[in-house]
Every structure is written in C-alpha cells, then in structure tokens.
Amino acid sequence: MEKIIINANINPKLKKFLLWFVRLFGVGRLKKYSWSIIRAGLIIGISFIIIYPILVKVSSSFKSEADLYDSTVIWIPRQLNLENFTLVFDQMRYLSSLWNSIKLSFMATALQLVSCTLVGYGLARFKFWGRSIVFSLVIFTLLVPPQTIMVPLYMHFRFFDLFGIIEAITGSRGVNLMNTYWPFALTAMTCMGIKNGLYIYMIRQYFRGMPKELEEAALVDGAGVFKTFYQVMLPSAVPTLVAVILFSFVWQWNDTFYSSLFWTSTKGLPGALSSLMDNVRELYEQTGRPYNDFTSSMLNNTGSLMVIAPLIILYAFAQRYFVESIERSGLVG
C-alpha cells in the first residue's frame, strides 16, 4: 500500500497525508473502517427509505387543512391539531372495527398456531405412509393463488353444508356463514388460513432438526406420544412459534382478501379503512366543506396510522423475540 502511494503521481501534500493516514491506522484497519462507513451509510439509507412512509403518515395526520396549503410547512405542522384523528375515529367506527379486528386476529392466530404446529410436528417426527404426499400437498396449497378458489369458497360459506346434512334437516340450501367468524375459524382450524403452508413448513423444518434421542428418552421415561409432544418437544420450539404467531397475526390483521370475501357488512379495520374515503366524501358534501385530494390523502394517512398503531406497539414488544427467533427458527433445515 505504501509503495503504491509513494509511486503514485499525485499532489505531494496529498501523498504526505495519505502516507500518514496509512501508517497511523494500518492497511487492515483502513479497510475495516472504510467498510464500516460504507455499511453504516447503506444501513441508514435503507432504514430511512423504510421509515419514510411512517414519518409521512405521522406528520400529515397532525396537520390541519391550513398547513396543507402552507408552503413553509413540510414536516412539522404549525400547531398540534387532533381534528383528523377525531374525524377518522368517528368515520371508521374505530372502536367497534378495532374490536372486530382484535377478535378475528387473536382467534385466527390461536387456531392456526395449534393446527399448524400439530401438522408440522406430525410431518417432521413420524414416518407414516403418505407423509411425502401430505407434505407436497402443503406446498401445493402455497403455490395456488387464492383467487383460484375465491368464487367457490364464497359459495361454500354462503351456502355452507356438510354432505347435505343441513339441507336434509332444515330443507333450505345450507346455512349462510357470511359476516360471521365461522369461515375464518373453520379455515384456521384446518390449516387453510392465510399462507398456512409457510407456517407448516417452518415448524416442520424446526422439529426435523431435533435429536431423536430426546424422543427416545421421553419414551423410556414413560411419556406417551402426546406428552412427549407438549412437554418435551414444544417448549424448545418457542422461538419458531413466536415467528409464526407474529406472521399470522399481522397478515390476518392487514388482510383485505379474505375479510372482504367473507365479511360484507361486518367490518374490521381494513374494511373500515377502505370505505373511509367514501364516508368522508359524503360527510364533506353534506356539510359543504371543500374536499379534494389533499384532504383525502391527509385523512387516509391518519386512518392508516390508526390501523397499524396497534401492530407497531405489538412489534415493539415482540420484535426482540422475533429478531432473535429467526436465528433459531426452522426456516432453514
């Protein structure tokens, strides 16, 4: 390195500085520092791009309409204004939507967790005939776009019936399960919820890596199959399960596909948010307030913020487990 600098045809002052720099830090250190700086730059840059939309949401949710047209206001509004929040709160029927979403997400997450853990464990630890077929079917469910089964699934739950039993008893064509929790509960119980194949895959990969001796030791100590499962194997799988819980909770929370399919009049937060603009426009037209893209965007941002706020709080608490759990999660076999 020093030779290169001495031989280089550059300004003598710069050459002196470079030599001093190299001698002070050493070539290895220099390399390390320059990489650290580049890395820090990259990480800060990417983090900024990720956080940017949240900043926009927070900033625009506190703005008032006057701030929108004030060219001196870019990020921080002139005064604290909570009117957006109260308006959105009313128009989304926030509390009831929130409560619906909480019930739905907790129920679906719990059921999916139980069913996917059972199936993942079964696929990992038992050598039964047809195991590879079942596993390839799990992967198959992941590959098929849910739109393929959208129409029949709707019909299935609109006129829900098991082998014609209900029709035989009541005489009408099945029961209408629209706007209830049943479609979500039934699909979650049977591993057919959102991306459940991925969870089964993660859990299977994790349990596949557990030593066989553990199982045998439990057997010798007199534990049955199910006792081995929930007392010996399950406790060590907690990090993987946390990752599954987070995924399934979040994806259920933000989901619009299934919730708009099964819930036409009942609304969770996503449903309330997507109809927010129509409600607001109507309200503005009735009261004669000017309504334009700026206002709608400001209120949309407020609404989005209120939908993700519970998730961000959850993530702040669970993030530690989540990030650590990836290291031990069964994503890799």
Added chain:
Amino acid sequence: MKRPHLTLEQKKAIPGYYFVLPFVIGFLLFFLYPITQSFIYSFSNFNLSPDGYTLTHVGWEHYKHAFFSHAKFNRILVGTVQDMVTDVPLILIFSFFAANLLNQKFRGRLVARAIFFLPVIMACGIILQMERGDFIQSLLRASGDTMGMGTSEQSSTVGSLMLLQSLFRTLPQQLAWLATYISDAVNKIYEIINASGVQMLIFLAGLQSISPSYFEAATIEGATGWESFWKITFPMISPLIILSTVYSIIDSFTVFDNRMMSILNDEFYLYHHYGLASAMVWVYFIVISVIIGLVIWIVNKGVFYQE
C-alpha cells in the same frame, strides 16, 4: 377378530396420522373441493339465485372469450409476467445483499434488524393498498428534495438515465437494456424493499445456520473474504434461493396491485361473471405453474445440497 400384526415401526407411525389430520380435512373441504368447483365453473354459466346457484355447461366458451374477445386479458397476462421477470431478480439480489449486511457484527445490529423487518408488518394488505394511491406521499416524493431523496418520477428517471448513460457510454449498444434496467431498479427501490421482507428473513436464517468452523478453516487456509463468500456462503445458501425465488414469484403474481388481480376482482365483484373469472384464474394459474416449474428446474441444476 385378530388385529393385523404391525411392526414397531408401523405402530409408532400411527399417531402421525392424528397429527396431520387437521390439514387433510382442510385440504379436502376447503381446498380440493373449491378448486374442482372452480374448474367446473370455468366451463359453465353461473346464475346466482336467492336460494343457491345454477350452472349451465358452455364448454370452452369462457376461455375463448378471455383470449379472443376480452379487451385487456391477453395484454395484461403478458404484462404481469413481464413485471414478474423484472422484479423478482431485483428482490432476490436486494434481499440477499441485505441479509448479508444484517448478518455482520456491528453496533446497533438489533435496531437495524428490527427496522429492516418492518416491511413484513407494514407493507402488506390494506396498508400497502392505501399507500399506492396516496396523494401526499407521491407529492412529497415529487417535490421532496427536502431530505435529498425521492425526486419526481420523470425527473429522476431522466436524471438517473443521464447518469447511467454517461456511465455506460463505453458499453456497446447491445447492453443499453442493462442501463434501463438498473435505472428502473433505482426508481423502484421502495417497492423492492417492501417486497423483500420475508426473503430477507429466509436468507438471514440460512446465513445464521452456516457453521462458523467452515469460515475458520477457510481463513486458516488463506482464503480471502471474497473467496469464502463464493465458495462457502453461496453454495450453502443455494437451496434457499429456490425457496425465496418461488416465494417471490408467487408473491409478485398474487399481490393485490398487480393488474391481473385487478381485472379478476372487477370480473368477480363488479360484473359477477363468475364463470369467466374462473376461466381467467385457471389460465393464470397454469401460466404461474409453468413458470415456477421452469424456474425450479433451472435453479435446481445450480444448487448444492449438503446431503
């Protein structure tokens, strides 16, 4: 009655059936049944009545309509595939790169990881849907030289294109597409970051699972970081490349703001052409399967399996 004699192995296998039972039931009831139904719908006219629905068989009518009479179907099908082909490599490269960054030891690594995985939470479903149509976000990006990032779409395209053109001037004409591709990638960086959360997770978990002793041995033998990356990290992680590729392809095909999804939703929710919508979905599904099959076949050749 004498029970059939089972070996110990077979006896031990029986509980396995209980464990996978939920999935088997779900698969039969909520997957196999709907998917065959949808296949039947695609060959029928679908009439909804208050007490159910009736089907009348029409043969290949809907498929013919989708291909030959529908105004947009062909164009959008091709366009969706094109979008996938351009986006997926970018997503894979970015997520692999980011996972490598996050795998290194530096101060604030936990914070960086927490932020990098935020898109898994934020950039899905309704939130993404709202963001795409948002006016202030696009406006801020347009005027937003405030923080030195996000210039308006046209001017930044022009700017980065000009920069790239000067960079690539020495390259032969045949490589011009590369310049366009890279400048598009720069413009789409936000979408790419948003779409790579899960892939990043997959790669990071893979990187964590490589035993450090390999790297130690390589360092003792005198391998540089560059060499051990290509000779150890890359082969060890290559099985995960299939997983991430397939995940990205499916994700890009089924994401809501994909144009194909929007015409499917129109046919379904707006016009209630269930038969036609099913036929379109089947064509789409077959295209996806063929592409995924091809990709797996190609990538599989270059993959290194430890077993």
